[in-house]
Amino acid sequence: MSVHAQAIEEEGHGTGSLGVPNLKLAMWAFLGSECMFFGSLIGTYFFYHDHSLAGPLPKDVFSIGITSISTFLLLMSSLTMALGVDAMRRANAKRSRNFVWGTALLGLTFVGFQVFEFHHFVTTKGLTLATSLFGSSFYVMTGFHGAHVTVGVIWLSIVGWMIHRGHFGQEKAINVEVSGLYWHFVDIVWIVIFTFVYLLEFAK
Amino acid sequence: MASIADFANAPAPTYHMVRPPKTGLMDWLTTVDHKKIGILYGLSGLFYLLVGGLEALLFRIQLAVPDNDFLSGEQFNGLVTMHATTMVFLAVMPIIAAISNYFVPLMIGARDVAFPRMNAFSFWTFLFGSLLLNSSFLFGGAPNAGWFGYAPLTGSQYSGSGIDFWWTGLAMLAISSMVAGVNFIVTILNMRAPGMTLMRVPVLAWMILVIQFLLAFSFPPITVGLILLGFDRTFGTVFYQVSMGGDPQLWQHLFWLFGHPEVYVLILPSMGIVSEILPVFTRRPLFGHHAVIFSGIAIGFMGFGVWGHHMFTVGMGPIADAAFASTTAIVGIPTGVKIFNWLGTLWGGKITFPTAMLFAVSFIPMFTIGGLSGVMHSSPPIDLQQHNSYFVVAHFHYVLVGGALQGLFAGVYFYLPKITGKLLDETLGKIHFWVFLAGMNLTFFPQHFLGNHGMPRRIYTYPADAGWNLYNMLGTIGVVLMSLATLVMVYNVIVSWKKGKAAGNDPWDASTLEWMTTSPPPPHNFDFTPVVLSERPLWDHKRTPGFEIQMPEASESIHMPSYSWRPLMVASCILMIMVGLLTHLWPLCIVAALGIVAGVYLWVTEPA
Numbered sequence: 001m002s003v004h005a006q007a008i009e010e011e012g013h014g015t016g017s018l019g020v021p022n023l024k025l026a027m028w029a030f031l032g033s034e035c036m037f038f039g040s041l042i043g044t045y046f047f048y049h050d051h052s053l054a055g056p057l058p059k060d061v062f063s064i065g066i067t068s069i070s071t072f073l074l075l076m077s078s079l080t081m082a083l084g085v086d087a088m089r090r091a092n093a094k095r096s097r098n099f100v101w102g103t104a105l106l107g108l109t110f111v112g113f114q115v116f117e118f119h120h121f122v123t124t125k126g127l128t129l130a131t132s133l134f135g136s137s138f139y140v141m142t143g144f145h146g147a148h149v150t151v152g153v154i155w156l157s158i159v160g161w162m163i164h165r166g167h168f169g170q171e172k173a174i175n176v177e178v179s180g181l182y183w184h185f186v187d188i189v190w191i192v193i194f195t196f197v198y199l200l201e202f203a204k
Numbered sequence: 205m206a207s208i209a210d211f212a213n214a215p216a217p218t219y220h221m222v223r224p225p226k227t228g229l230m231d232w233l234t235t236v237d238h239k240k241i242g243i244l245y246g247l248s249g250l251f252y253l254l255v256g257g258l259e260a261l262l263f264r265i266q267l268a269v270p271d272n273d274f275l276s277g278e279q280f281n282g283l284v285t286m287h288a289t290t291m292v293f294l295a296v297m298p299i300i301a302a303i304s305n306y307f308v309p310l311m312i313g314a315r316d317v318a319f320p321r322m323n324a325f326s327f328w329t330f331l332f333g334s335l336l337l338n339s340s341f342l343f344g345g346a347p348n349a350g351w352f353g354y355a356p357l358t359g360s361q362y363s364g365s366g367i368d369f370w371w372t373g374l375a376m377l378a379i380s381s382m383v384a385g386v387n388f389i390v391t392i393l394n395m396r397a398p399g400m401t402l403m404r405v406p407v408l409a410w411m412i413l414v415i416q417f418l419l420a421f422s423f424p425p426i427t428v429g430l431i432l433l434g435f436d437r438t439f440g441t442v443f444y445q446v447s448m449g450g451d452p453q454l455w456q457h458l459f460w461l462f463g464h465p466e467v468y469v470l471i472l473p474s475m476g477i478v479s480e481i482l483p484v485f486t487r488r489p490l491f492g493h494h495a496v497i498f499s500g501i502a503i504g505f506m507g508f509g510v511w512g513h514h515m516f517t518v519g520m521g522p523i524a525d526a527a528f529a530s531t532t533a534i535v536g537i538p539t540g541v542k543i544f545n546w547l548g549t550l551w552g553g554k555i556t557f558p559t560a561m562l563f564a565v566s567f568i569p570m571f572t573i574g575g576l577s578g579v580m581h582s583s584p585p586i587d588l589q590q591h592n593s594y595f596v597v598a599h600f601h602y603v604l605v606g607g608a609l610q611g612l613f614a615g616v617y618f619y620l621p622k623i624t625g626k627l628l629d630e631t632l633g634k635i636h637f638w639v640f641l642a643g644m645n646l647t648f649f650p651q652h653f654l655g656n657h658g659m660p661r662r663i664y665t666y667p668a669d670a671g672w673n674l675y676n677m678l679g680t681i682g683v684v685l686m687s688l689a690t691l692v693m694v695y696n697v698i699v700s701w702k703k704g705k706a707a708g709n710d711p712w713d714a715s716t717l718e719w720m721t722t723s724p725p726p727p728h729n730f731d732f733t734p735v736v737l738s739e740r741p742l743w744d745h746k747r748t749p750g751f752e753i754q755m756p757e758a759s760e761s762i763h764m765p766s767y768s769w770r771p772l773m774v775a776s777c778i779l780m781i782m783v784g785l786l787t788h789l790w791p792l793c794i795v796a797a798l799g800i801v802a803g804v805y806l807w808v809t810e811p812a
Contacts, residue, residue, distance in 0.1 A: 016395055017393065017394050017395065022318045022390050022394050025389070025390045025394055026318065026319065026390045029385070029386045029390065029420055030382075030386050030420075032420060032421060033382055033386065033423070033424055034424070036421050036424035037424035039424075040458060041428055044428065044432065044443070044458075047451070047454055048443075048449075048450075048454075051449045051451070053448055053449040054448075129439055129440060130439075130440040130441060130442060132448065132449075133442060133443070133450060135441075135442075136432075136441035136442050136443055137443070139441075140435055140441065140443075158808075162809075
């Protein structure tokens with residue numbers, strides 16, 4: 001069977017002309033597209049965050065302490081993700097499943113923190129979507145990041161479940177690896193947001 | 205001398221598929237075959253080309269004479285907005301998608317695209333998005349803020365529900381294009397036949413590769429722009445609310461950061477088609493083959509750095525203006541490289557002029573006229589004079605009609621015989637060409653003068669003493685000619701599909717792999733995987749001893765991807781989310797979101 005017949009054979013699991021599996025190349029291309037997506041959202045935030053005519057300002061609402069904890073949890077989830085991928089490459093399915101589910105749990109905790117943060121901002125700080133340009137651009141930017149984390153949590157839960165059921169062996173480690181690529185990307189976006197949106201606010 | 209007839213003796217391959225194939229309508233709804241999806245894209249694109257043309261015809265009737273009341277201002281705005289939106293997103297892009305889908309795997313010697321089900325998903329998402337957009341005509345009126353949808357015109361206080369259909373429909377098209385972009389990037393980079401190095405990839409496939417990067421990377425900014433608009437209209441955010449400090453320039457930047465690469469999405473495939481057709485009908489290799497490829501890549505890169513030239517009049521400041529002026533002027537260089545390479549290909553060739561070649565050759569001067577007036581606009585002082593005048597309308601219609609559309613027409617006459625197995629009628633084809641060319645120039649050439657005489661774009665009527673009467677009347681007559689010519693083509697396609705002359709595998713004595721298989725190709729495309737030894741594998745097979753494409757001794761067992769309902773399922777759920785957003789039916793959105801999760805789960809666990 002030829003190289004690319006094989007690539008079709010496994011729809012995305014073969015190694016193609018570039019020596020990279022289709023699935024991995026597709027994920028990289030998709031993440032490139034996502035860079036433009038988050039670049040536009042973060043750009044919008046920077047364009048607007050100090051143009052607000054009214055309402056609480058970033059400094060009035062951000063709580064670096066709490067957000068640092070959730071950021072730390074999300075960073076750690078990248079470590080567990082990497083360990084999960086590594087375990088699958090070494091054909092240790094049980095260990096891989098545990099790390100993947102652990103990653104999903106950390107991600108879920110992060111989303112929980114974000115829900116708490118949004119709730120707190122709305123109810124006690126009086127910052128809503130409609131309050132000001134800061135409110136609009138902050139919620140939409142971080143909200144879309146949170147939505148990406150949520151998608152990742154669902155994805156990883158299913159990946160963990162499929163490892164658990166024995167659907168992914170070492171030969172399908174690419175499936176775990178690609179979900180890991182997505183997860184690391186979402187994590188990196190948060191590093192950018194946390195540094196430039198939260199921390200820099202207090203550096204001035 | 206070897207001939208492609210030899211391929212008929214290749215050992216017959218055997219198939220295996222997970223599920224037996226469907227037939228009839230069910231087959232079309234569930235197909236993952238790139239050729240069938242290509243046909244679906246092509247028929248949709250052709251349909252919307254007629255719709256967009258009809259819209260143009262209606263507002264040209266309105267503009268034929270001064271002080272006309274054939275249309276109200278409101279109707280005029282709706283028709284102009286939908287004409288542009290339809291032509292860009294629903295006619296030209298799907299026809300490009302049709303050619304990409306049908307021919308890219310054939311050109312690179314692959315059996316299908318990298319992700320066949322994702323490919324079907326792109327099509328259904330496109331189709332549902334286009335229907336959603338056009339359903340606005342039935343529910344409360346078409347969007348009327350122009351295809352560029354400038355804020356704050358699109359805000360709730362200035363426009364009706366049409367804009368809701370516009371942003372939700374376009375958001376679906378953005379998803380479709382992004383997914384297709386990723387799919388074809390992987391296909392072209394990773395699914396090439398053995399021996400097909402990147403420099404041996406046909407120029408058309410190369411140009412399609414470049415536009416997939418443009419699609420994948422330029423759609424996200426407009427997606428964000430549309431999301432912000434949707435949030436403003438649906439959830440009360442204030443992104444484009446000037447009273448809350450919102451800056452309308454934000455939309456313009458997000459829109460044109462998409463919008464300018466989009467222009468190259470529309471034109472590069474036609475440049476690729478011309479680069480494929482000229483060598484065939486001059487019996488020469490493409491002059492400066494590599495330069496044509498690299499200039500296409502350069503145009504793609506530069507496309508991301510020129511969006512500000514759409515905004516010289518908004519006051520970005522002298523530094524930004526100067527930067528965008530120079531990047532825009534620089535785009536003229538790789539474009540000029542292509543033009544001279546095409547001329548170099550023609551020079552000294554044994555030229556014949558079937559309809560495909562007529563369109564391809566006419567592409568060069570018509571596109572050059574549009575290109576030159578484009579270079580004029582790169583200068584801010586000149587642009588300030590011409591901005592929002594009919595001069596600009598003339599400019600981009602020379603690029604998009606004289607360029608993109610003529611290139612695609614060339615593609616129709618050149619490639620359709622591969623799809624239908626029948627040649628198109630040459631007499632009707634030549635009538636189509638000459639009438640269309642006359643109509644196009646009659647409409648758009650005088651618009652240069654109209655613009656210089658001060659007629660602004662987007663006005664629904666004008667006074668009789670402004671001196672614009674003659675050119676407007678000519679424009680309307682030209683549109684009637686173009687409409688008639690297009691109908692001739694549609695008639696030609698239908699009649700020849702039914703009872704045209706059989707095309708055979710290789711009607712043009714061409715040089716690329718798609719012509720080595722039957723017309724139409726079998727579901728598995730090739731009976732055996734060709735090993736590519738040169739830039740012109742089929743030409744060299746036929747003429748250069750030692751470069752024959754070798755047939756394998758034994759047959760392959762080919763795994764064909766099976767039909768799937770999942771793409772249609774997930775695309776329907778996305779449509780439901782958009783409808784939920786339109787109607788503020790939040791439970792529908794939640795159900796549809798759960799449907800997407802379920803659909804994707806079933807998708808990934810489904811044996812393909």
